[in-house]
Amino acid sequence: MLLVTSELLVLVLAIVQAESGWIDWSFFGLLSLFVQWTTLTSAALICVFRAKLAQLSIPMATLCIVGIVLLDVLAFSLFADSLLQPNQDLAAWQSIAKKMLMALLIVLIVLRYFYLQHQWQEQREAEIQAHLAALQARIQPHFLFNSMNTIASLIAINPEQAEEAVLDLSELFRASLRNTDQLVPLGRELELCRRYLGIEALRLGDRLHVEWDIAPGLEHQAIPPLALQPLVENAIYHGIQPCAAGGTVRIEAQARGQFVYLLVQNPKPDQSGRQHEGNRMALGNIQSRLAALFGEPAVLKHSQQNDTYTVTLRLPRRKLPSQSSAGSTL
Structure with missing residues (x-):
């Protein structure tokens, strides 16, 4: 579900980014690679710390998950920009900040969805x-x-x-x-x-x-x-x-x-x-x-x-x- 949702978001951004035609395929390919790696690694890290996160309150667990995802996105952003733009300038750091802001919004939406789903399951039980x-x-x-x-x-x-x-x-x-x-x-x-x-x-x-x-x-x-x-x-x-x-x-x-x-x-x-x-x-x-x-x-x-x-x-x-x-x- 995470992979499909992230790909749909990338598709929307690629359509918006396109100056000519329907989709900017270069942007779509690069952003898909970045989003898939960050999604998979963030999910893996959350699974690794799942037992400890389960012992925390909901607000603390939310903060920890947000922190894990943002650190993961920051690490991949620095790695990707070091390959594509060795000499990082202000525009590169703004791009990283945008990615982290986007990741923050997405993870909050996903966590809210899971929280509502959990409440629904508890009510049904x-x-x-x-x-x-x-x-x-x-x-x-x-x-x-x-x-x-x-x-x-x-x-x-x-x-x-x-x-x-x-x-x-x-x-x-x-x-x-x-x-x-x-x-x-x-x-x-x-x-x-x-x-x-x-x-x-x-x-x-x-x-x-x-x-x-x-x-x-x-x-x-x-x-x-x-x-x-x-x-x-x-x-x-x-x-x-x-x-x-x-x-x-x-x-x-x-x-x-x-x-x-x-x-x-x-x-x-x-x-x-x-x-x-x-x-x-x-x-x-x-x-x-x-x-x-x-x-x-x-x-x-x-x-x-x-x-x-x-x-x-x-x-x-x-x-x-x-x-x-x-x-x-x-």
Whole structure:
């Protein structure tokens, strides 16, 4: 960008400088050589001192960058004039002063552009984080509401199991609320699903069967928190609960190329039954978070084949550091 911008400026100056014709090609060639060398060397020097500049305040860093660029332009101006005009006079020094003034104006414009771009990026990241926090806040009360309904149904049937479910729910929420990251390891999300299925198994008994097919090596795959559990909950409420005979929920995780595929399968939902609004809200939240965190590569889709309903979650393959997943197991 710097090279293209500087060349466009040189082109404008060459057009203005031309006394006959459209462009003064000699002026364009010499000035292009000078501008390209000063641009590249100034950028290289700023990169060398980047770590130290990052520790300074914005005004001090701006002054240092301006000083580096002006010294670089002065050095190349003296070198170029010593070759082209060995006996420098007042006109030569005026030419050097003009070049330094031009360099000062250009570097201030470029720094202003980068500063505004940096502010825009920070604002965009803050908006995304606020959006994700709002979505997360909507999911957790929804999950708590359904889990408490499950426990309430157990109190009259089996108080001891209800108490056990409350303890399991407290552990589940401790694991969920402990995390403040936008992404968590897949192993932790799967453990969350196991705890939820344990609560539902107390209520549904033999009507609920669960199959796991988790490929090894995916424990540290990055996934938004509470992204897989609502899909499992959706399978329970739509596929298992309406069916008197129950059914099987299958959870699969496989890596294919640059993506990781998570599948949740359940028996065909009862189309005549009332839809579960909470889960529909959760699915919308998952889609919004995927779009904010991964963009287009992440996909959430559902399909139906014969008597099997499948929800597929495709994530770009991204591994979180092992320390982020301490305590999570498959």
